[in-house]
Amino acid sequence: MAKSKRRKKIVIDFDGTIADDVFPDVGNPQEGVVEALNTLKEAGFEIIIHSCRTGSYFKDALDEDQFERIEDFMNYYNMPFDRIWVPDKPIASAYIDDKAIRYRNNWKDIAGKLVEQL
Numbered sequence: 001m002a003k004s005k006r007r008k009k010i011v012i013d014f015d016g017t018i019a020d021d022v023f024p025d026v027g028n029p030q031e032g033v034v035e036a037l038n039t040l041k042e043a044g045f046e047i048i049i050h051s052c053r054t055g056s057y058f059k060d061a062l063d064e065d066q067f068e069r070i071e072d073f074m075n076y077y078n079m080p081f082d083r084i085w086v087p088d089k090p091i092a093s094a095y096i097d098d099k100a101i102r103y104r105n106n107w108k109d110i111a112g113k114l115v116e117q118l
Helices: 033-042 066-076 107-117
Strands: 009-013 046-050 083-085 094-096
Touching: 033 046, 066 083
Parallel strands: 009 046, 009 094, 046 083
Antiparallel strands: none
């Protein structure tokens, strides 16, 4: 019996990755993001947007519904996406984030770089 091909999911951070990071405001789209998202969509990826701005700790601090704000932004700039994920980190084939650090059994290197940079 043939294995069913599962659609690959890609999770993309919003602030600083899709839009310029001017939190709590929403910035302009990052250069090349519309084209990249269209390429991923055409390749069959499920595109999931994830953002800390939708977290419960911002509910009282921000006036607007951040879920709707992200959705409006994506639709306004005609960027393809399948859903906005709230609140936990979803399981995916890959994650794209402007603050990510790649772990490869390299804790000593990671700690050294963070202490040096921050």
